[in-house]
Structures are given as structure tokens and as C-alpha cells.
Amino acid sequence: MNKRIFSKLFLAKHLQGFRLSNQTDINRKKDIIDSWINIIETRRLKCSKEEEIKSRFILEIFGDLLGFNYKNPSNWLIREELKTNLDATKPDAALGRFKINETGIENDVHVIIEIKDAKTSLDIPQNRKAFKLSPVDQAFLYASKVGGNCKWVVVSNFIEIRFYHQSNQGEYQSYKISDLQNDDYLREFLFLFHKDRLTNSDKSVTDKLYELRERFTERVQNNKHIIDQLYDSINKFEGLGFVDPNFLCNLYPFNVSEDYVWHYKKGRMLTLNTDITDFLKGITTSEDGISLSKEVHGTIKKLKVIEAQQKIEYIFKKLSEFRIEQICAPLDLKTLQKKEINSIGYSLRHFEHIHDTELVIVSTFFGTKQKCECINCTFRKFELSKFITELKQNEQYQRTDTLDLAYGHYLVATDYFKKSYFLYKNVDINTKGREDKKIHYFLSKINQLYLFNLVATGTKEPQEKEILRDIKSIDLDRSIHDELEVYVDNDVRKYLIEIKENKLFIKTKEYIYETLEKLEKSKADYYDVDELLRKYLILYSHINKNRIIYDVFSDFQKISEKVFRSLILAYTSKNQLISEIPTFYFTEAILYISTQNLETILKPLDRLFLSEETKTNLIEQTKNLMTSYSREGILGYSIKDENISAQLENLWFKNRFLRIFSNLFSILSKAELSSSFVKDLANPIIIFLKAEDFLGFDNIKIMGKFIEKHGSIFNSTQLHDLLIQAINGTKYGYIKYEDFIKSICYAYRENYLHQPINDKSLIPKAIANSMNQNGESDPRPFIYLYAIIEDVSKKMLIQEMDKYLIRNFDDFAFIEMLNLKIITLQDKKYLELYIDSTIKSKGINSVKIVDGELNVTNTTMINFIHQIYKYNIQLNKDQLNKFTNLDHFETWALNISEFDYTHFETDWLIAVNDEYILTKLVIIPEIHKALEERLSKNYNSTLSKIYFKYFIGKLLRQY
Incomplete structure (x- = not known):
């Protein structure tokens, strides 16, 4: 033979x-x-x-x-x-x-x-x-x-x-x-x-x-002790930070049958292996560690299991990292197997048919909880300058794995992701053909493929073209066939193929989309919040713990948004399915949801209550982000951080920084926070704003909303300094600081109303900075200063606004000045100015009611109508005669007492649906009669509410 x-x-x-x-x-x-x-x-x-x-x-x-x-x-x-x-x-x-x-x-x-x-x-x-x-x-x-x-x-x-x-x-x-x-x-x-x-x-x-x-030892797996079997089944995935527990529970020795099983549910893994049952009976996990029974100790000694304690700790540590909270096994498998044979619908392939009393259950977590210091968790602290510095040092002194370096540079988009590409390429070259680095080789290949659309900035640089050509040439299927088929364990190879085919992502996406749809249809009546979060955490761990470049893509970010939207629905539901949103998901929202969408999601919340942990984390993240950009120098000057300043030249990084910045302040503005929590942000905000030169209008507006809400954490001098900073950054036609100035003024007025700013240079500076080349100023952004400045400055501001309104009337600014009580329509000068401007720009037939809804094509006239009613202005004959080409609605609204009510239309009431107008209309019987007739023939919900609240309500009050 x-x-x-x-x-x-x-x-x-x-x-x-x-x-x-x-x-x-x-x-x-x-x-x-x-x-x-x-x-x-x-x-x-x-x-x-x-x-x-x-x-x-x-x-x-x-x-x-x-x-x-x-x-x-x-x-x-x-x-x-x-x-x-x-x-x-x-x-x-x-x-x-x-x-x-x-x-x-x-x-x-x-x-x-x-x-x-x-x-x-x-x-x-x-x-x-x-x-x-x-x-x-x-x-x-x-x-x-x-x-x-x-x-x-x-x-x-x-x-x-x-x-x-x-x-x-x-x-x-x-x-x-x-x-x-x-x-x-x-x-x-x-x-x-x-x-x-x-x-x-x-x-x-x-x-x-x-x-x-030649290296193969013909030793049957079954002959190994269960500790070695468990250790080997997990250790062969070394190089991956996470393995899907649904995949793991189908591998030997966890699954000893040939059937696919659904043995992972709600954080628990079930195994029908009786050897594991016997093993788990002798295991206890606690804060003190893992303790073994005398029987387990005896077996280990008898069978000479090498480094048994270390292997057991490794097994449980990995299971915990794989999101398996408990591992369970039947106490009496034979009884359950008989039940399966004799019961319809009972299957041991599924978890839910087995009761806890029939299982030995062991928690996988042991010892004290340690803070994760992986590359991704470090980034999520938003100490970005420190993060970049450590990346450079780790590369220089070769203190960390190259895959970690590449992923870290991806997180901050170094050199438009080219740095990551070269590091992955280096891993690719150095691990090819190495049996002990096959998972590293695979990760370097798949991440190079994912980098293609990130590196492709559209430039025609030779280096970029060369990189893209190289990435295009990667055949991952061929790499798996040539490099992984032999050297890699068959189970590991199957799992790497699942990663390549993105199976976990696709499966999780389907589940989350379906869950949110059910949640919305049921009006947040019921759904399994824990299971939704568990599914997302598995996907999160898969991508981030395995350092796979994917969270930058919209597919992943949409899932994050849907999960956060689901949490808000659960939090705001009538039954309040959750009492608070876990800290982790706020960081996910900050990283992955656009600011506009985040504000839309948070809009239904009147108040957002946070746990102490979440409050502390958000404040710490915000402080870290701002202090990464700048620090306080001598004489109160701010010094920019070189790392971040250089990195902000990169559009990818800049957009990521701005999203994090805006989302942090969006959440903080919505949250219920005491001054004691947010006071530590006052100084970093001031230092940051003195140095920053890259925020846009929307970004600084959001920060302004936070300052407006929490102005008490700043003293009057600090708010004054912020105003100076904003005014110094103002120039003609440049709107960046408009809403920010408004917020600072509101914060000052709310907290220091009786301490007017005595800085007489403030308004002259503002006016000078807002001038065009013809020496004409645009003082509109500064009208909010009126309430907080001394009298001389107030007079100067009014004079400039008068000049501006005469030169270029702005009815929105005019209305705001009325609201702020800077001017009054009782002053004939302003009333006449307003009338003349309205006549000039009102348009024709600008107010219509379409299908019971107000449709306005030009707001000038409807705004004017509302203001004269709001401030009880009765136009005299000369003023009314100035208006020409009025339609019936405008004629009626300007002079309700002299109107010919044969032309009256009840739909007009929808256009003037404000209390200060409708209370003046209830005295006119023609309107009352017309409204009753209209509702008896053609119902409209808005008109019905007006009728019962004002017209019937008036009659009831008379009695």
C-alpha cells in the first residue's frame, strides 16, 4: 500500500x-x-x-x-x-x-x-x-x-x-x-x-x-478536553475583534448537531453539548474573577490541560466581547429531546422553548469593568488633537498594530484617506503568504476596496490615479481562493466570506427598517427596545471592533439615524417605553446623523432628560472637542492647535468636525441641564470662539442657542467679550454672526438686564464693520443690542436703523424692532414709513385660501394687516386712501367697519386666525351670520374652531 x-x-x-x-x-x-x-x-x-x-x-x-x-x-x-x-x-x-x-x-x-x-x-x-x-x-x-x-x-x-x-x-x-x-x-x-x-x-x-x-497532527478534535475545544474554536478567529454570536453558536463544539440552530437570543447563547453542560456546572463568574469547582480542578489535573485557567478566562472574555452576556446549557438534555419528539412545534433548534429552570446559566462577564481603549473608543472621546498626536507617535515608534494605525488615520481622514491606503497596502504586502496573518491580510484587502470612493476626490493627481488603479485591480474572491482557502480554518474562511458579502449588515438593516416601520404604525405602542439595541450593537461591534471601513457610508449612517429615531419615539410615546436614552446612542447620533435631521428628530421633545452619565459624557466630549482646537495663551489670547488647524484644511475632516460640533450643541441645547453641569464649558467656548475661523452660519447659530439657554454660566464680561468677538468678525453682506449676536444679546438681557453694557465703542465698531463701499451701514443684526446697551449707544443705533429703513426698508427687521419695543407704530413717522413701504411692495392678490389652507405669495400685506391689529392701529381716511388696487380681502382687513359685507368670504378668517384680530371681529354680526351659514353648508375644521372659540364663546361670556 x-x-x-x-x-x-x-x-x-x-x-x-x-x-x-x-x-x-x-x-x-x-x-x-x-x-x-x-x-x-x-x-x-x-x-x-x-x-x-x-x-x-x-x-x-x-x-x-x-x-x-x-x-x-x-x-x-x-x-x-x-x-x-x-x-x-x-x-x-x-x-x-x-x-x-x-x-x-x-x-x-x-x-x-x-x-x-x-x-x-x-x-x-x-x-x-x-x-x-x-x-x-x-x-x-x-x-x-x-x-x-x-x-x-x-x-x-x-x-x-x-x-x-x-x-x-x-x-x-x-x-x-x-x-x-x-x-x-x-x-x-x-x-x-x-x-x-x-x-x-x-x-x-x-x-x-x-x-x-507536514505540520498536521492527526489528532481528533473530540479527544481534546472541552476547555481546549472551546479555546480553539474561538482562538482561530484571533485577528478579528468581534465574531457574530449567531455564527459562533453554529460552530463546533457549541453546536454538535449537523443542523443550523438559532441559539443566540437576547444576549444569551445556548449549547446542547453535554460536555459544556458539565463544564459550566463547575464555573462561577463574579467581580472577583472566575472560580472553578473541585471537580473541574480535578479533571484539569487528571487530563493535564495546559494553562487551563488562562484559557477559561480567554474563553469568557471573548464571549463577553462578542456580545454574549450569558452562556447556557440544558441540565438534562435527554428529557428535552424526548419532549421534542413528543411535542408538536417544540424544537431544540430554537431557544425560546427551553425554560431557565431547565438550564445551567453562567454570566460571561467577570472581574471589574474596564474602560475600552481601542482606537475607535479613543476617537469617540473627541480629544482629536491628542488622538492625532498619538497616531503620529505610534507610527514613529511602531507601538501599535498597523491595522489600528490605518483605521485611526481613516477616522480623521488623513491626507484624504491616502495615508490609510498606504498603511493597508503595507499590511497587504507584509502579510501575504503568512499563515499567522491571514485575517490581517483579508482586512487590509477589504478595507482597500472600501477606500476606493473615499480616495477618489476627483483630482487628476498621478498619485491618486495610481492608487485607484491599484484598488480596482484587487480581486477579493481570488485573494480568498489563493491566500485563505488553505491556510485559514474552514469556519474562519466562511466567516470572512460573510464579511465580504456584508451579510450581517444586510440582515441588521432589514430588521431595523422593519422595526421602525412597525413602531411608527403602532404609534410607539409596543416594541422590543432591548432587541433593537442588541442588533445594532452587534453591527456596531462588527464594523468598529473589526476595524472595517464602513461607518462613513450613508447606508450605515441611515441605520444609526433610524435607531436613534426609534429611541426618541420610544422615549416620547404615551406609554414611555424607555425612561432614558443610553449614553452610547447620543454619541452615535453625534457622529452619524446630519445636524438638520438630528434637529428634526429632537423637535417633538419639549424637554430632554438625560442620565447623569450621559450629561457628564456630553459635557466632556464638548470640552474635549473645543480644547483640541485651541488653548488659552498669555494675556488671554487663544492659540490654535497645529494638528487640528492643519487637518481642517482637509474637507472630509472639516465636515466631520463641524457635524460633531453642531450635533453636540444641538443635544445640549435641548437637554435639561443645570448650571453646575455646563459651567465648565464657559471658558472653553470663549477660548474656542476667539480662535475659530472655520465655523459656518448654521454651526455658530446652534452654539448661540446653547448660550442663549445657559447664559448664566457666563459672567457679564464674558458675554461682552463674545459680542466683541462676533462684531469684530462682522462685515457687510457677511451673515455668519447674525443669529449668534441675537443669542448673546438674549443671554445678556436674561441674566444681566440691570447691568447695561457701557462700552460706547461697541455700536460704532458694529456700524463701521457693517458698512459697504459707499459708507452705508447695515445695522439690522445689531438691533438686539438695544436692550442691553447704554442710552448714547441706543440713540446711535436707532439713527442708523432709521437711515437704513428709509434707504432700504425691511419689513421683517421693522416687525422685529416692534416686537423688541425699540420703536412703536404709535409714532407717526414709523407708521407712515411702514404704510409707504407696504404699498410699494405688497403685490396683487397675494393672499388666497386654497382647499381650506392659507396660501401667501407675498407676505408684505398680510404682515402689515397683522401688525396694525396687534398694536391697535386704526388707519385714518388719508392713510387708507394711499392704498390702491386692493382686492376685497385687503379692503376688508384694512377697514372692517366700512366694508360692504355682500363681498365677504368666510375663508378670509383663516388668513387672520390670531386672537388679537378675531376678538375685534366678533362684534360684527355680518361675519357671525356668514360663518354660521358657511358651516351649515360646507364644514371646515379651522373655521369651526374659530366659530366656537370666539363667536359662540363671546355669547357664553355675555351670560
């Missing part, structure tokens, strides 16, 4: 995923085998000479069956009667790569084939005059003469085919043609020696298997 190159036990795990049904044209391959079996059985071979039939045998067995192409006229993989390099002797055939070039045929031989007739023994020396060598000896002699790439030697007598490695003539893989009718033999034959696996420009799959077989 020959010694096999590859034992059946060695091949077993590698053959698990190899299917004949997936092979191209498998039925034709079987027909070829049947044809040759027929030739052998009918003894046609013994009647034929070797030379007559060997060409057909070579082309059909090695060409058609094993896939070595021989039909391409310029590039082919089989060559018959190839002359050797040394002495021009010719083996019957060679396999490799052959192509025509300018000097002839270029030969790259990988396999030598020697064919003998069916009567020839492959091992007995041939009786020839020239030499007395066996066919095997002869073939090996040829192999030494065809070049250094020839790794394999094939010898056959039609009945048997043998494959030898060129380094060892003493062992071979043998296949009889008749055996290939058996699917198991054929599967092994194709798995090892098909052209896709036997030849490769670098190192073939079969070559790699040949290297591995």
Missing part, C-alpha cells in the same frame, strides 16, 4: 466546502470518466499501443476533466512531447503556461506527465537497452530537466494515475480511473489537481496544502 501525500483526515476539513455541483460542466466530466472505464473494461487498451491512445487520454483527462486548456492557439496549458531544456529528451506531456512570443514558444512547466501502456507496471524498471528505469524514475528524470517551476510529476498507465511532488518519490496520490465514478474520489481528484488549484502564478492551493500537511 502506497504512502499518500495527503491523508484523508488531513483533507477532510479542507474538502468540507468543496462541492461537485459547483464545478463547471460536471456531467460532461463524468461522461469522460465513464468512457474511459468502458475502454478499460472492454480490453481495448491491451489491444492498443501506448502511442495510439495516449494523446486522447492526455487531452481528455488533463484537458477536459482537470481543466488544462489546450484549444487556445496563442496561450495554452498542455503541451505534448515537450523537449527538455538539458538534452532534448521528451516526456509525453507537460502542464503549465505556454505561449507564443517573438522567438518561438515560451515554456513555463509546472507538471511533467509520463504515460505508459496498460500492461506496464509503474514501479518495475523497464527492460530497455538504453536505460533500466521504472516509469516513475523516468518521469522524475524529466522533471529535473524542465526548469525550477516544475513541482509535480504525473505517471500513468491509463488504469491508474499517480501524482508525486517533485521533492519526494516515496509518496504519491493515486487514483484508478474506475474509482473516479465514486463522488468522494472524484471530489478529492478535482480538489487537489484541477488546474485552478494545481497551477498558479505565485503558489497554488495544492502547493500550500503540501506545506501544511
Whole structure:
């Protein structure tokens, strides 16, 4: 009996995923085998000479069956009667790569084939005059003469085919043609020696298997102690920070059946392995660590399990990191199996049919909770300057894994992600072919692919073009086939393929979208909040703990937004499904939701109550972000951080910084926070604003809202300083600080109303900065200063506003001045100015009611109508006569007492639906009558409310 190159036990795990049904044209391959079996059985071979039939045998067995192409006229993989390099002797055939070039045929031989007739023994020396060598000896002699790439030697007598490695003539893989009718033999034959696996420009799959077989120890997994089995099943994923628990629970030894199971639910993993049951019975986890029973200690000692305590701690630590909170096993499996047989709908493949009382349950967490210091958690503190500095230092002193460095640079978009690309490329090159770094190799490849759209900024730089060309050339399927199929455990390879196919993301996305839809339809009546969050946390861990570049893409960010929206719905529901939103999800919202969408989500909240942990975290994150950008220097000056200033030149990083900044202040503005919590932000805000030169109108407006709400944390001098900062940054036509100035003024008025600002230079500076080239100022942003400045400055501000309104009337600014009580319509000067401006710009038929809804095409006239009613202005005859081209609505609204009510339309009441107007209309009987008639014929909900609140309400009050 020959010694096999590859034992059946060695091949077993590698053959698990190899299917004949997936092979191209498998039925034709079987027909070829049947044809040759027929030739052998009918003894046609013994009647034929070797030379007559060997060409057909070579082309059909090695060409058609094993896939070595021989039909391409310029590039082919089989060559018959190839002359050797040394002495021009010719083996019957060679396999490799052959192509025509300018000097002839270029030969790259990988396999030598020697064919003998069916009567020839492959091992007995041939009786020839020239030499007395066996066919095997002869073939090996040829192999030494065809070049250094020839790794394999094939010898056959039609009945048997043998494959030898060129380094060892003493062992071979043998296949009889008749055996290939058996699917198991054929599967092994194709798995090892098909052209896709036997030849490769670098190192073939079969070559790699040949290297591995020498290290293979034929030790059956089942013979190991359960501690070693559990350890091995988890340790083989080392290099990944997270494994989906739904995948893990289907692996041996957790799943000892051949069926797929659903044994992970609500943070628990179930196993039906009785060895694990016995093991868990002797395990106790607590804050003090993991303790083992006497029985477990005894077994460990008896079976000589090496480093058992360390392995157990590793197992439980990893299970906890994989979001498995508890591991469970049946106390009496046989009883449950009987129940499964005798009960309809009862299945041990599912978790929910088993009660807690029937299980041994062990928590996976032990010891004291440690803060995670991974690259992603460090970034989420928003100490961005420190983060960038540490990245540089870690790279310089080689203190961290290159994958961590690459991911860290991705988080801050260093050099528009090119830095990450070069680091991933470095990992790619340095880990290729290394058995111990295959997961690193895979992660470097998949992350390079994800970087494609991030690196592609649209520039025509040669470096960018070269990077994009290189990324485009990556064939991840080929990499998995060539680099991972052999060296990587079959379970790990399956999981890496799932990562490549993004299966966990797709599955989680479907669940979250469906859950939010159900939640919205039920009006947040009921849903499983914990399960939604658990699903999201698994996805989060998968992407971030495995350092996969994906959270920058809109697909992921939409999921984060939907989860946060679900939490807000649950928080604001009538039954209040949750009492508070966990801290983690606020950071997710800050990172992944656009500021506009976040404000829309938070809008229904009157007040947002936060846990003490969340408050502390948000304040700390905000402070960290601002102090990363600038620090206080001597004499009160602010000094910009060099790292952040340089990084802000990068548009990707700048947009990320602005989103984090705006979202932090959006949440803080909505939250219920005491002054004691937010007081630590006062100084960082001032230092930050003195230095910043990159915030936009929307960003600084949001910060202004926070200052407006929490103005008490600033003293009057600090608020004054903020005003100076904003005024100094103002220029004509530049709106950045408009709303910010308004917020600062409101904060000052609310907290220091009786301490007017005595800085007489404030208004002159503001006016000067707002002037155009003609020396005309635009003082509109500064009207909010009126309430907080001394009298001389007030007079100057009014004078400038009068000039502006005469020159370029703005009814919105005018109305705001009325609201702020800076001016009054009782002052004829302003009333006449307002009338003249309204007449000039009011438009024609600008107010209409369409389908019961107000439709305004020009707001000038409707605003004017509301203001004269609000301030009880009765226009005199001369003022009314100024208005021309009025429609019926405008004529009525300006003079309700003189109007011809035969033209009255009840829909007009919708346009003036304000208490200060409607209380003046109830005294007119024509309106009352028209409204009653309208509602009796054609109901309108808005008119009905007006009728009952004001017209019927007036009658009731009279009684």
C-alpha cells in the first residue's frame, strides 16, 4: 500500500466546502470518466499501443476533466512531447503556461506527465537497452530537466494515475480511473489537481496544502478536553475583534448537531453539548474573577490541560466581547429531546422553548469593568488633537498594530484617506503568504476596496490615479481562493466570506427598517427596545471592533439615524417605553446623523432628560472637542492647535468636525441641564470662539442657542467679550454672526438686564464693520443690542436703523424692532414709513385660501394687516386712501367697519386666525351670520374652531 501525500483526515476539513455541483460542466466530466472505464473494461487498451491512445487520454483527462486548456492557439496549458531544456529528451506531456512570443514558444512547466501502456507496471524498471528505469524514475528524470517551476510529476498507465511532488518519490496520490465514478474520489481528484488549484502564478492551493500537511497532527478534535475545544474554536478567529454570536453558536463544539440552530437570543447563547453542560456546572463568574469547582480542578489535573485557567478566562472574555452576556446549557438534555419528539412545534433548534429552570446559566462577564481603549473608543472621546498626536507617535515608534494605525488615520481622514491606503497596502504586502496573518491580510484587502470612493476626490493627481488603479485591480474572491482557502480554518474562511458579502449588515438593516416601520404604525405602542439595541450593537461591534471601513457610508449612517429615531419615539410615546436614552446612542447620533435631521428628530421633545452619565459624557466630549482646537495663551489670547488647524484644511475632516460640533450643541441645547453641569464649558467656548475661523452660519447659530439657554454660566464680561468677538468678525453682506449676536444679546438681557453694557465703542465698531463701499451701514443684526446697551449707544443705533429703513426698508427687521419695543407704530413717522413701504411692495392678490389652507405669495400685506391689529392701529381716511388696487380681502382687513359685507368670504378668517384680530371681529354680526351659514353648508375644521372659540364663546361670556 502506497504512502499518500495527503491523508484523508488531513483533507477532510479542507474538502468540507468543496462541492461537485459547483464545478463547471460536471456531467460532461463524468461522461469522460465513464468512457474511459468502458475502454478499460472492454480490453481495448491491451489491444492498443501506448502511442495510439495516449494523446486522447492526455487531452481528455488533463484537458477536459482537470481543466488544462489546450484549444487556445496563442496561450495554452498542455503541451505534448515537450523537449527538455538539458538534452532534448521528451516526456509525453507537460502542464503549465505556454505561449507564443517573438522567438518561438515560451515554456513555463509546472507538471511533467509520463504515460505508459496498460500492461506496464509503474514501479518495475523497464527492460530497455538504453536505460533500466521504472516509469516513475523516468518521469522524475524529466522533471529535473524542465526548469525550477516544475513541482509535480504525473505517471500513468491509463488504469491508474499517480501524482508525486517533485521533492519526494516515496509518496504519491493515486487514483484508478474506475474509482473516479465514486463522488468522494472524484471530489478529492478535482480538489487537489484541477488546474485552478494545481497551477498558479505565485503558489497554488495544492502547493500550500503540501506545506501544511507536514505540520498536521492527526489528532481528533473530540479527544481534546472541552476547555481546549472551546479555546480553539474561538482562538482561530484571533485577528478579528468581534465574531457574530449567531455564527459562533453554529460552530463546533457549541453546536454538535449537523443542523443550523438559532441559539443566540437576547444576549444569551445556548449549547446542547453535554460536555459544556458539565463544564459550566463547575464555573462561577463574579467581580472577583472566575472560580472553578473541585471537580473541574480535578479533571484539569487528571487530563493535564495546559494553562487551563488562562484559557477559561480567554474563553469568557471573548464571549463577553462578542456580545454574549450569558452562556447556557440544558441540565438534562435527554428529557428535552424526548419532549421534542413528543411535542408538536417544540424544537431544540430554537431557544425560546427551553425554560431557565431547565438550564445551567453562567454570566460571561467577570472581574471589574474596564474602560475600552481601542482606537475607535479613543476617537469617540473627541480629544482629536491628542488622538492625532498619538497616531503620529505610534507610527514613529511602531507601538501599535498597523491595522489600528490605518483605521485611526481613516477616522480623521488623513491626507484624504491616502495615508490609510498606504498603511493597508503595507499590511497587504507584509502579510501575504503568512499563515499567522491571514485575517490581517483579508482586512487590509477589504478595507482597500472600501477606500476606493473615499480616495477618489476627483483630482487628476498621478498619485491618486495610481492608487485607484491599484484598488480596482484587487480581486477579493481570488485573494480568498489563493491566500485563505488553505491556510485559514474552514469556519474562519466562511466567516470572512460573510464579511465580504456584508451579510450581517444586510440582515441588521432589514430588521431595523422593519422595526421602525412597525413602531411608527403602532404609534410607539409596543416594541422590543432591548432587541433593537442588541442588533445594532452587534453591527456596531462588527464594523468598529473589526476595524472595517464602513461607518462613513450613508447606508450605515441611515441605520444609526433610524435607531436613534426609534429611541426618541420610544422615549416620547404615551406609554414611555424607555425612561432614558443610553449614553452610547447620543454619541452615535453625534457622529452619524446630519445636524438638520438630528434637529428634526429632537423637535417633538419639549424637554430632554438625560442620565447623569450621559450629561457628564456630553459635557466632556464638548470640552474635549473645543480644547483640541485651541488653548488659552498669555494675556488671554487663544492659540490654535497645529494638528487640528492643519487637518481642517482637509474637507472630509472639516465636515466631520463641524457635524460633531453642531450635533453636540444641538443635544445640549435641548437637554435639561443645570448650571453646575455646563459651567465648565464657559471658558472653553470663549477660548474656542476667539480662535475659530472655520465655523459656518448654521454651526455658530446652534452654539448661540446653547448660550442663549445657559447664559448664566457666563459672567457679564464674558458675554461682552463674545459680542466683541462676533462684531469684530462682522462685515457687510457677511451673515455668519447674525443669529449668534441675537443669542448673546438674549443671554445678556436674561441674566444681566440691570447691568447695561457701557462700552460706547461697541455700536460704532458694529456700524463701521457693517458698512459697504459707499459708507452705508447695515445695522439690522445689531438691533438686539438695544436692550442691553447704554442710552448714547441706543440713540446711535436707532439713527442708523432709521437711515437704513428709509434707504432700504425691511419689513421683517421693522416687525422685529416692534416686537423688541425699540420703536412703536404709535409714532407717526414709523407708521407712515411702514404704510409707504407696504404699498410699494405688497403685490396683487397675494393672499388666497386654497382647499381650506392659507396660501401667501407675498407676505408684505398680510404682515402689515397683522401688525396694525396687534398694536391697535386704526388707519385714518388719508392713510387708507394711499392704498390702491386692493382686492376685497385687503379692503376688508384694512377697514372692517366700512366694508360692504355682500363681498365677504368666510375663508378670509383663516388668513387672520390670531386672537388679537378675531376678538375685534366678533362684534360684527355680518361675519357671525356668514360663518354660521358657511358651516351649515360646507364644514371646515379651522373655521369651526374659530366659530366656537370666539363667536359662540363671546355669547357664553355675555351670560
